[in-house]
Amino acid sequence: MVSLQDLDTTGVGRKPDWCPGCGNFGILMAMKQAVSELELDPKNTVLVSGIGCGPKMPLWVNVSGFQSLHGRTLPVAAGIKLANHKLDVFATSGDGDAYGIGTCHFIHAMRRNIDMVYIVHNNQVYGLTQGQASPTTDKGMHTKSTPFGVIEVPMRPLSQAIVTGATFVARGFAGDIPHLKSLIVEAHKHRGFALIDVLQPCVTFNKINTYKWFQDKVYKVSADHNPSDKMEALKLAEQWDKKIPLGVYYQEEKPTYNDELPQLADKTLREYGVEDVNIAPLMKEYE
Amino acid sequence: MDFTWKIGGEAGAGIMTTGTMFSRACMRSGAYTFDYSEYPSLIRGGHNTFQTRISDKPVKSQVQTVNLLIALNQNAIEFHKSELARDTGIIFDPENVKVDDLPKTLNFFPVPLTAIVNQYKGEKVMRNMVALSASLALIGIDYSILEDLIKKSFGKKNKDVVAHNLDNAKAGYQAVKDKEFSFKISRATKDKMISISGHDALAMGAVKSGCRFVSTYPMTPSTAVMHFFAKHSEKMGLVMKHTEDEIAGILMAIGASHAGVRSMAATSGGGFSLMVESLGLAAMTETPLVLTVASRPGPATGLPTWTEQADLRFVMHAAQGDFPRVVLTPGDIEECFEAGLQAFNYAEKYQIPVIILTDKFLGESYQSVPPFKVPKGWTVDRGKLVSSPVADYKRYEFTDDGVSPRALAGDVVFGAFSNEHNCDGDFTEDADIRRKMVEKRQKKNIVVDKRVRIYGDDEADVTVFSWGSTKGPVLEAMELAKKEGIKVKLVHTFCVLPFPTEDIARELAGAKKAVIIEGNIGAQFAGVVREFTGVAVGHKLLKYDGRPFYPEEILKFIQHG
Numbered sequence: 001m002v003s004l005q006d007l008d009t010t011g012v013g014r015k016p017d018w019c020p021g022c023g024n025f026g027i028l029m030a031m032k033q034a035v036s037e038l039e040l041d042p043k044n045t046v047l048v049s050g051i052g053c054g055p056k057m058p059l060w061v062n063v064s065g066f067q068s069l070h071g072r073t074l075p076v077a078a079g080i081k082l083a084n085h086k087l088d089v090f091a092t093s094g095d096g097d098a099y100g101i102g103t104c105h106f107i108h109a110m111r112r113n114i115d116m117v118y119i120v121h122n123n124q125v126y127g128l129t130q131g132q133a134s135p136t137t138d139k140g141m142h143t144k145s146t147p148f149g150v151i152e153v154p155m156r157p158l159s160q161a162i163v164t165g166a167t168f169v170a171r172g173f174a175g176d177i178p179h180l181k182s183l184i185v186e187a188h189k190h191r192g193f194a195l196i197d198v199l200q201p202c203v204t205f206n207k208i209n210t211y212k213w214f215q216d217k218v219y220k221v222s223a224d225h226n227p228s229d230k231m232e233a234l235k236l237a238e239q240w241d242k243k244i245p246l247g248v249y250y251q252e253e254k255p256t257y258n259d260e261l262p263q264l265a266d267k268t269l270r271e272y273g274v275e276d277v278n279i280a281p282l283m284k285e286y287e
Numbered sequence: 288m289d290f291t292w293k294i295g296g297e298a299g300a301g302i303m304t305t306g307t308m309f310s311r312a313c314m315r316s317g318a319y320t321f322d323y324s325e326y327p328s329l330i331r332g333g334h335n336t337f338q339t340r341i342s343d344k345p346v347k348s349q350v351q352t353v354n355l356l357i358a359l360n361q362n363a364i365e366f367h368k369s370e371l372a373r374d375t376g377i378i379f380d381p382e383n384v385k386v387d388d389l390p391k392t393l394n395f396f397p398v399p400l401t402a403i404v405n406q407y408k409g410e411k412v413m414r415n416m417v418a419l420s421a422s423l424a425l426i427g428i429d430y431s432i433l434e435d436l437i438k439k440s441f442g443k444k445n446k447d448v449v450a451h452n453l454d455n456a457k458a459g460y461q462a463v464k465d466k467e468f469s470f471k472i473s474r475a476t477k478d479k480m481i482s483i484s485g486h487d488a489l490a491m492g493a494v495k496s497g498c499r500f501v502s503t504y505p506m507t508p509s510t511a512v513m514h515f516f517a518k519h520s521e522k523m524g525l526v527m528k529h530t531e532d533e534i535a536g537i538l539m540a541i542g543a544s545h546a547g548v549r550s551m552a553a554t555s556g557g558g559f560s561l562m563v564e565s566l567g568l569a570a571m572t573e574t575p576l577v578l579t580v581a582s583r584p585g586p587a588t589g590l591p592t593w594t595e596q597a598d599l600r601f602v603m604h605a606a607q608g609d610f611p612r613v614v615l616t617p618g619d620i621e622e623c624f625e626a627g628l629q630a631f632n633y634a635e636k637y638q639i640p641v642i643i644l645t646d647k648f649l650g651e652s653y654q655s656v657p658p659f660k661v662p663k664g665w666t667v668d669r670g671k672l673v674s675s676p677v678a679d680y681k682r683y684e685f686t687d688d689g690v691s692p693r694a695l696a697g698d699v700v701f702g703a704f705s706n707e708h709n710c711d712g713d714f715t716e717d718a719d720i721r722r723k724m725v726e727k728r729q730k731k732n733i734v735v736d737k738r739v740r741i742y743g744d745d746e747a748d749v750t751v752f753s754w755g756s757t758k759g760p761v762l763e764a765m766e767l768a769k770k771e772g773i774k775v776k777l778v779h780t781f782c783v784l785p786f787p788t789e790d791i792a793r794e795l796a797g798a799k800k801a802v803i804i805e806g807n808i809g810a811q812f813a814g815v816v817r818e819f820t821g822v823a824v825g826h827k828l829l830k831y832d833g834r835p836f837y838p839e840e841i842l843k844f845i846q847h848g
Contacts, residue, residue, distance in 0.1 A: 014713055043676070043700045048542070051705070058702060059714060065702035066545055068538065069568050075502075075535035079542020079550070080696055082526055083500060087546065087697050108531040263521050270547045270695075272524040274497025274631075274667045282491060282519060283658045286481035287311070 001039050007032040007062045016060045023174035023200030023211075024054050027121055030177045031090075032061055034184035038088075045088045048077040050102065052094030053128050054121025054200065071101030074109040074118065081114050084270045085258045088188065089116040096126045099135040099155050106157075110166040110193055115256040117187040117194045120157065121174075123202035124209050131205030141208060158237035161195050162230060162250050168194035169233065169250040173218050174201065175211050179246060186248060192256050199244065214244070221247030228252055288318065290470050291350060292422060293338035294415070295367055296359030299331035305415040306337025307482075307653070308440065312423055312432045313341045314482050314655045317474030321759075322482070322653035323349035323835070328507065328591040334362050343475035347619055347654065347759035351839050354470060355425065357418045358384050359400075376425060376468055378418050394469075396421065398462045407454040416452050420459030427471040430460050481658050485623040485756075486553075486650035489579060489643060490515035491659060492627025493551055494523060497667055498577070500550040502528040502539035504558055507591050508647035509581035512553035533558035537565040537578065544574050545703060547695035549631045553579035556598045557588070559605070566640055567606035572703040573683070573691070573728070575634035575641075575670075582646040584833045593833030594647035596755055596806035599815070602642045603784055611731055613641040614784040618740075618758025620654045622781060628661065629736070636670035637731045638693055644783075646806070648835035649756035674698055681710040685723060689730040738782035739790040747776035749845050750798035752791070752824065754780040754812050757804050757836055764841035773845060783815065792820040802826040802848065804841060 009015070018024045035045060045063040049055035051070035058065030068076045077091040098106055098120045109118070125143060126132040132145035135155040142149055161169045168190040172180035180198060187194035199218070201211045225247070226232060233250035258264050292309060296302055303324060310320045318341040327333035338353065340346050355376040358364045361384055364377075371377075373392045380400035386393075398421050400414040409416070416437075423433055433456055441449045483491070490512045493501075501516040503509075516527035526543075530536045533554050540550035554562065559580045569576040580602055584595035602614055613633050617626040623645065630641040673680065673694040682701045684691045691710075694701050702712040707724060709715045743765050751761050758779045765775045778794045780787065795801055795816075803813045803824045808831045817823045828844040830836055 012711075044697055046546075046696050056714075059704070062700060064696050064700050065704070065712075066542070066572070066696070067702070067704040067706065068541075069564055069705055072534065072538050072565065072568070075530065075538035076542035076545070078528075078535075079500070079502065079539035079544075080546040081542075082528065082539070083543035083546035083548040083550070084697055104531050105535055108535070261520075261526065263524050263526070269499050269524070269526055269543070270697075272499055274499075274549055274669070277495050277497055277523070279491055279495045279659070282494065282523075283481050283483075286483045286487070287315075287479065 002036055002042055004032055004036050006042065007035055009060050009062050014059055018053060019204050021203040022053070023123060023202065024057070024121060026174035026177050027054065027119065027180065027198055027200060028057055028060060030180035030184055031057065031119070033177070033181040034188065035061070035063065037181065037185055038188055040088050044086070045090065046080055048073055048080065048089065048091045050093045050097040052097045054094040055092055055097055057092050071097050072105070073097060073102065074105040077116055078109060078112065078114045081116055082258065082269060084268045085115070085264060086268055090119065091116055092119045092121065095120060095122040095124060095136045096134045099157050107164055110161055110164040110195070112257045113165070113167055113192045113254055115191055115193070115258065117184065117196065119184065120195070120197045121200045122157070122197050123200040123206055125202050125205045127202050127205055138208070156237060157197050158249060159234055162233050162237055166195050167192035167252050167254050168248070169237070170194070170196045170248045171244070171246055172196050172198045173214060173246055174198055175214060176246065179220070183248070190251065192254055217242065217244045218246050219243055221245045221249065288341065288343040288473055288475065290354045291338055291340045291352060292355045293336060293353045293367065294357040294359065294418070295334065295336045295363030297331070298326055298329060298333040298335045300335070300359060301412045301415045302335040302337050304440070305419045306339060308433070308436050309419055309422065310339040310482055310653060311436055312428050313339060313472060314480050315432050316428050316472050317476055318342065318472055319345045319475060320482055320653070320655040321346040321348060324651065326592050334366060341472065343473065348763045348838055350763070351837050355422055357422060359414060359418065360384060364389070374469060378421050380414070396425065396463055396466060398459065403458045403462070404455060407451060407458060409451050409455045413452060413455045416455045417459035420456040421463045424460045424463050425466065425468040430457070478657060480655040482653050482655045483620060484511060484651055484653045485617070485620055485645055486511035486581065487515055488620045488623040488659070489627040489645065492624040493577070493631065494519070494525070495661060496549065496628045496631045498549040498551050498631055499525045500540060500543040500548045501553065502530050502543070502550070503536040503552045503554060504530055504533045506555040506558045508583055508650050509553045509555050509579060511650065512579055533561040534565060537562040541565065541569050541574050541576055544576055545696050547697070549635070551577040551579060553581070555581050555583050556585050556601065559598070559602065563605045567608055567610070568705050569640045570606065570610035570612070570728070571705050573638040574703065575631070575638055577630045577634050577641045577643065579643045579645060581650045582644065584831065590833040592647065594806065594835050595831060595833065596646055596757070597809065597811065597831065598644065599783065599807070599811045602644050603815070609725065610728055611637070611639055611733060612784055613639065613733060613735060613782065615641065615643045616755040616780060616783050617643065617645065617649065618755055618779050618781065620656050623649065624659045628665070632668040633733065633735060636668050637733050638670065638690060639731065639733070644755060646756050682712045683708060683710045683724070685710060685727055688732060689727045733785050735782040735785065738780065738787035740779045740781055741776065741794070742779065743776040744774040745776065747774045747799065749773065749800045749802060750776045750778060750794060751802050751804055752778045752794070752816065753804045754783060757806065760836035760838050760841055761804060763838035764845065767838055767842045768845055771842070771846065775845060786815065786819045788819045791816060792822070795820060795822045800826065802828065802844070804828040804836065806830050806836065
């Protein structure tokens, strides 16, 4: 059993450096609570991230961490899971990381259904580089890179996920920690690729999508919602301007990528080891 | 015995399969073989060739003269007539190939390929089989050898495919059985040999060393590595992941290595361009990683299916920042196996990226060699691996040799971050720690075995310095030079980084005449030699037309260059 205190890094001198009031604090707390509730072994739990404000999270959760490059979270996480599928793999990115520079990996990770949880800190701006528009910034918003307003329409990442083949698609809110924690717990229990897009207010660079803005719009997905209904899930994913649903939009059971590899049925790739590989049979075909 | 057989025809006509069978039939008859193929970047149409050189001595490159040509179409005549000797044999079908304009001294063997195929209910592609069988008959190879090869090659397909091929092969054999041809094969060795390409040899070495994960994106001429791992994945306990792009390819390999599996990505220069940022990630996190970079002529798409050695500087310097790396430049099939075998030890021992630089010529040419054996005393070396939790573990601890104890994901709680970090792995921007971390990474005393390999005469008139695939043609040229009374020595560099400064400087100092031979316009290796030794070598043979070096042109350079 791992306690919240075990997962805390302030004792070893590591303290989050996010702006006071940043939505990332809520996500960090929900993450730690989920790991604790799931009773995961910290050394067996690998949290992989990219670059951005949110992707600093592996520094501040006392589990195994790997910080990749900007946009390059998911392939590293996939490599770890393919090498040792007994590890509990979490990946975390910001919206620029996940839906901008990392889009190609995002799409293909969902097709693959590798068993992992992907938490996207979606604050609709590039925070670490001082507030440029991101792929999820609303049309018309003025930022340093769009002084005359954003021209493109925003990406709808959850619609994208549903049509691309993700098997668990959910939305959380950094301002509702208990609910977000329960989503992370459910996502981890799900076998396959689980996406949680988290609404995360950036108190410094996004003066429009504030805590208040979200609080006025968010509501919990109804208990009657059937998450295996793709068309209904899409309707939820397309809601934004007036109301924003929180919860599991879509879920389906499918074999994971590792399930489809017979050579990994009895042991992990790592467990095959490196010693005494016999290549004699491989040479036969060249005779 | 030094004889070259060549088949030329339309791409998609099964030239590769036919060529491989010819070569293996010769190998099974006791000859040494070397195969070189040329093909355009398309699936059907265009002109493909496959040539096999057979000899009573081990052969390491193709030569310019062809002694027996199968011309499946008119192009094969037009494109290759300049390569024919006075008495070269030509197998052709008079129905579609005209030979009237060729010198009468040639030996013409008209075989009704299409008519035979039609008679024995074969598909058009089986014209190759008829012609192949005819060539074997002409040079005196026993039909039973071909029969066995056909059964082995097509046995997995249905019985009809085997039967039709056998019918056609028999007809081809009969068609020329009573014809005279001056060359007959003879047994040069009784040893069992294998005929294998550079890239298959490299992949085989990697598998032997415990590499179980390859993630990559197809790019000619590197793709054989991907295919090798995919093909053997289920039986050998490997995973080959074809990723969305090369960026994901290198990153997955980094992830798998972080979790304790020896991992590799394989690509060509274009794909390596995409991998460059992540190469730095492996360096910064000190994650062991092996990359195979198979060069082809660039820049951009260049000549996708041809050869060049112009990526040496690129792989030596790619990625922002300074960090150590190993660059291996194998020169022949055996060195490809050796590179695949050793690379993972260097990567894990020093926790660095290791790049194996090959090219189309080396990677896709086949040579008959004795079955691979692991060198005596070779063992897997995983370096400073921490397998169970230790008190106060520091992933990036400062050590005398710059190599820190390495834990694998799942064994110990630790972080590996792409930002500069302190000994615990935490982010830092502290000037003192930054300086020490850069020095820690840089000071690794990387030892690579036998970085320079020397061949030939110690009292040489000419000393050739080369690297990578140029080795084979130079060794062949040395044989030619010997006949001309010129003594030549080859200083072949197997490992360009860390650069073997002492060896190269010593050889330069002792050389009567030093020359550098390499396949690029910028004389990249010559530049590296000058950088490390201070010696500018003036005599250079550089080639960048997409074709490999031929021994004959190297001889000419040695004589007159």
